[in-house]
Amino acid sequence: MPRSRILVLGAGNFGSCLADHLADSEHDVFMWSREADLVQFFNEHHKNPSYLKDHDFPPNIRAIGPALPEAEFIKSVDVLLFAIPTEGVRSTLTQLRPRLDEKDLPLLIFVNKGIEISTNALTLEIVADTCGKDIARVATFISGPSFAKEVVRRQPTMVSVASLSNSHAERASQVFHQPWFRCYTGNDPIxxxxxxxxxxxxxxxxxxxxxxxxxxxxxxxxxxxxxxxxxxxxxxxxxxxxxxxxxxxxxxxxxxxxxxxxxxxxxxxxxxxxxxxxxxxxxxxxxxxxxxxxxxxxxxxxxxxxxxxxxxxxxxxxxxxxxxxxxxxxxxxxxxxxxxxxxxxxxxxxxxxxxxxxxxx
Missing domain, CATH: 1.10.1040.10 (N-(1-d-carboxylethyl)-l-norvaline Dehydrogenase; domain 2)
Known part of the structure; x- marks a missing residue:
């Protein structure tokens, strides 16, 4: 897979471990956090003060935030990886939607796991509500047995990758796939x-x-x-x-x-x-x-x-x-x-x- 610019939205346990994995896969990775103190500490020490505290992160990860990146930055990335709780997906997508260029859309990958309480909606429906059907039809989802502490130790890990678009599932698989992180694609994101x-x-x-x-x-x-x-x-x-x-x-x-x-x-x-x-x-x-x-x-x-x-x-x-x-x-x-x-x-x-x-x- 060619080197990609990837924005990981979320600097929690799983977002941090996936940023680490992607950076180690020679991608250029940016990790967004709502916490200004975390952003500063991470960039100074290459450590996350709240999650995976003992792990040294690669130098090709840069933390950004607390404000969401502007449209110019969003247009410069190849992949948007959503690693935020399900309850925050709708508000984040609502803010991001005006900054997305539908003619040159980054690959949207979601790794959150949950059901939105107020609507009982799955993330695919949240994407459709906030971004429209065309974007929802190419949204991609990754899930599987993948504890963060084991991923950063490069323990053999395997996950499912699914989208209504087979080509987008394949692209996401290529972004993530490594000898220590195997991806299996499918077409049942729901x-x-x-x-x-x-x-x-x-x-x-x-x-x-x-x-x-x-x-x-x-x-x-x-x-x-x-x-x-x-x-x-x-x-x-x-x-x-x-x-x-x-x-x-x-x-x-x-x-x-x-x-x-x-x-x-x-x-x-x-x-x-x-x-x-x-x-x-x-x-x-x-x-x-x-x-x-x-x-x-x-x-x-x-x-x-x-x-x-x-x-x-x-x-x-x-x-x-x-x-x-x-x-x-x-x-x-x-x-x-x-x-x-x-x-x-x-x-x-x-x-x-x-x-x-x-x-x-």
């Missing part, structure tokens, strides 16, 4: 998004179980039943059920549900140990998107009318104050169920989105 968002909710459930003192049988069961729920919800939404067997699906789910490094798992574990959500969020030190995603997911599940007892239980613990031990017991007391069954009514949300994108015909 499934990739749903898998990346939903697995955080099931990681909270698994953390709760571990915090309550349950062991391997329970964890394996929760991961498997979580995958079943994710696939059922995604299929009803209109995603390809096979996407949930991908790196972005079962790969990311397994990792997030089985490692104390996961922020979402940590939230669940501490809930299982009896801490309040308020105390956990005050002291966590970073964003756990599963907490907000659980609220958006509850609305999506209710609208689709699909059974999702694990996801609903997480919502009740987080937002209705239900006791974690009682909810765990309630799940175990459900009547016997058919193990593998996909919904018969599928696809209405995706059909509506495709119509918005002008792809319904």
């Amino acid at each position: 499934g990739i998004e749903l898998a990346g968002a939903l697995k955080n909710v099931y990681a909270i459930a698994t953390g709760i179980a571990d915090g309550l003192g349950y062991e391997n049988n329970t964890r394996a069961s929760l991961i498997t039943r979580g995958l079943s729920e994710m696939t059922r919800i995604g299929t009803a939404y209109g995603a390809n059920p096979l996407t949930f067997l991908s790196l972005a699906g079962v790969g990311d789910l397994f990792m997030t549900c089985s490692s104390p490094t996961s922020r979402n798992y940590t939230v669940g574990y501490r809930l299982g140990k009896g801490e309040t959500l308020e105390e956990i969020m005050r002291t966590l030190g970073s964003v756990a998107e599963g907490v907000t995603t659980a609220k958006g997911l509850k609305a999506v599940v209710d609208a689709l009318g699909v059974p999702a007892p694990i996801a609903n239980s997480v919502y009740e613990v987080l937002y209705e104050g239900k006791d974690v031990a009682e909810r765990a017991q309630s799940l175990m007391e459900l009547p016997p169920l058919r193990e593998l069954e996909l919904p018969t009514q599928v696809g209405e949300p995706v059909r509506s989105l495709m119509k918005k994108l002008g792809l319904d015909g």
